[in-house]
Amino acid sequence: MKTSRLWIFLLLLSFPCYVWGQMTILHPINRLILQRNLSNQADLAITGYTNAAATKIEYQLVEIGKPAKGWQTLASNVLNREFSGKVKVNAGFYDLYVRAWVNNTIIDEKIIEQIGVGEVFLIAGQSNAMGVQGLGSKDASEKVIVINDLDKYLDEKDNLTIAPNEPMRLHKMERALANTNMYPSGESAWLWGELADKIVQKYQVPVFLLNCGWAAATSENWSKSANGELAYNQYVSKYWPNQQPYANLKNTLQYLASHTGLRAVLWMQGESDAAHNQTSAQNYEANVKNLIEKSRQVFGYNMPWSIARSTVSSRNEWADLVIKGQNAILKNVPNTFAGPETDTIQNPRPIAHGHLENVKNGIQGLTLAATAWMRTMDTTFFKKAIPYQPQTTLVPRLLPTHLPFGRNFAVYFQGVTSQNKTYRVELLDKDGKFVAQVGQGTNSPVTINIQNVSPLEVYRLRIVSEAPFLQSTLSNTFTLSGSWTPLNLFTLVEKSDSLHLSWSYVEAYSPTKITVQYSTNQQNFTDVYTENANSTLEGKWAVIRPKEVFAYYRLKLTLADGSVVYTDTKLVIDYSQVLGIENPSVSVKIFPNPASTYLTIQGVNDMRQLQIFSSNGQEIMDIKSNRVGEEYWVEFPETIQNGAYFLRLQLPNNQIIFSKVLIMK
Structure with missing residues (x-):
């Protein structure tokens, strides 16, 4: 990996006039993993913009550990x-280089590190799917990626897990380490980091893991919340x-899996139903079937589900009924696949917590569970579990x-697509966190x-x-x-x-005419130069320095609809x-200026009179002055305006000192 990056760097040094900071890459981000299709490929969108017109944008995918x-x-x-392109990428783990040219000169290059095409899984269930810190999780290899964050917290007063129901974002993409969180609710690499490493080793592709496991959740909790009802924590x-x-499952599918693609949902749940609820096989099947159907509807794709047969915790009175329900799902719900039977692993579970655990110098429960999952992910699974990839x-x-703030604006x-779709525009903060929905429409542009x-x-x-759910790459940043x-x-x-004035404008909002305006008071402006918009989307103008103390310049832009901004x-x-004192023979200092x-004012033992006048000769009243030690402090009234002023200081010997002062609040 280091060798290939060094080779690229040395190659770049051979180009003359290399200038940094002229290009921004909006997509992809570091460590983004996309789901491969059955042909072992995925489409990678590369989008960004340059600060000036470029003659060419090039890219290079360098497989990590191999030559460019x-x-x-x-x-x-x-x-x-602005540039946007889609390239077909074979399964693998890459560094992406993008560079911009102006004629024969490279103006900038960027590197997006450790992106890949491989496998994406979403985990759901309860705490043995969610994971628990401190029970022997292992570090995964660098090809196993997670979002190292949680969207939940524990309300200690009620001992209740709280998480928002709002749009999510791709962020904090990192290697899965033992204690790394697994967004949105997974705690630790758990058994999934080990499973992912086994997939990496067997199929030579990177793996991205999302975890919606929820501690204490029963099948009824999952089903009722999928119906829009509140789920009851019986504990x-x-x-x-x-x-x-x-909500976590829905939002993860819509806002994360829709972007990366998805191979399957890995379902590992049943302990709460077997330990505390005499759940019938029929009810368990109905609950999970409803969950699967609702999630497929909201995602807009019939994604595969892999169902583990799991019931064991510290007690399992009704395990047989749950197992029957899980087997019925595999028989009766289309596009479901048999996950492992985990009840024989580390049974009984450690009584202190009831979870799988890699016990030091003892049973390696997490490793055994990862191995059991891997046995179900054979060649047949990867041929028949048709993954989801975004269609556009x-x-x-x-x-x-x-x-504009508080005004209508068109977003292109x-x-x-040709489908009759509704497009919603979401406002995000600079890091991509959801703020608000600001508009919707059926085509481009959408008014926000x-x-x-x-x-x-x-x-x-x-x-x-x-239908199916799609989300765009993020826009460039802006202020209001x-x-x-x-x-x-x-x-x-x-x-x-x-x-020397220069400007550039955005193509989608290109003006028809640009006028440079000049003023000496920031109130009355005069047109001094006009040009029509051009294909380079930029312009410039120069002028000899004006003789006035203050000179103000702005652009007047006439838009296509005739309006002016x-x-x-x-x-x-x-x-x-x-600036400066007009009597240099006097050792008086007046600052700041x-x-x-x-x-x-320093260097004055006493003052007989202090006056300040505006540039048009009007005296400024309400000036306050105080002797503080060896200095005089002069305070201006709050109403004084920015501009050039003249200070007149009369000393006890009637000597007059003038100073020019610039006030800028």
Whole structure:
């Protein structure tokens, strides 16, 4: 792995004029694993944008531990700065390199580490599926990936597990270590890390694990929560809120498995039914059948389920009835597969906790259970368990850096299907955590309206649809403002004798005309330059430095519908005209300059009079001054405005000192 990365790095050093920071990759993310199909392949979406027009985007998938095979073109003539492509990838574990060219110069390159095509499993059941910390879990290899996070917490007052029912996100993708959590509710690598390693070793593919196990959950709990009812925790005599445990399964399927693909749900549950409920075989079958059907409906795909025959905890009075129900599911519910029979493993279970355990110098219960699961995942299973892969990839078009707050705005995206679908737009924080749904429609663009959130934060957007459930790659980041412009760049560079403005705009929102405007007071603006939009989606303009103390520049953009929007104002200050004491023979120091709310005057034993005047000669009243030690502190009134001012200081000997002061709050 290190050798191939070093080879790539040395290759890049051979290119001249290499400039970093010109490209952003939105998808994929580090350690993303996609489900392979029966042909041992998956489609990988690569999306991102550059800060300037590029002539070519290339990619290279370097299989970890093997030499690179060469660069492939992803997109050519990326004049609109956004790129999106889909490439077919064979099963394996890779580093992805993406680089952007402008003619014969590479302007940037990025690496996305340890992505792969292999197997994705979702685990469901109760605590022996969920996992428990401290019972002998083992570290998995680097090809076994989990999301190292939990979306739940224990309400210690009620001894009740609490988890939200809300959209999820791909984040914290990490190697599964012994004590690593397994999102959304799995605790530790448990037996699943060992099972995944066995799959890695036999089939030479990486594995991604999701875990919806829920401690103490019965088959009835799963079924009732799938029906929208509250599930009753019989151990603490309270109801779980937020449609748990089913909500975690539903949201994991919709927001995670829909993106990565999925081979199967691994079901390992029955202990609570066998130990404390005289659940009939018919009721157990009906409960789990309902769960399977509801989950397939909400996901929009008939995904395989593998059913373990599990009943053993510290007691198992009604185990035979549960086993009969589990076998009936395998017989009567389509697309289900026989998982292991785990009741012979470490039976009886350790009485202290009733779970599987790798006992030090004793029975290796977790390892034995992983081995039992692996025996069921033979060649027949991987041929007949038809995996889910997304049929299309939704990709948001590049957004401006500022979106309007509390106003309608159109969001464009790619990947629209011919089906009559509803597309919902979700607002996320900069890390991808769900904030709110902000709009929906039946095609691109979808009109959104962002309100009731903090306008000071950084956000992203995501588009989702159903039947089957799809979610887009994440958009670029943006902030909110009272107005918006179609720009993603507007800069002003000052040189000794000239000013240089440059800008670029987003294709989906391209203006028809761009006008540079100038002002000396930030109130009355004059048009000084106009151009029409062009295919490069960028422009620039230069001017000799103005003679005024303050010069303000902004862009006026005329949109396709005839409306007009304005950028924020760029301020240029000629400090040589406003700073410094006019009588250099006097050793008086006045600072800070520019000032905001106060001034400090040093080198003066006493003052006879202190006055401050605006640039038009009006005296500023309510000036406060106090002697503090060897200094005078001068405080401005709160109503004073930003601008250039003149300080007049009369000393006891009637000597007058003038100083020019710039106030900038």
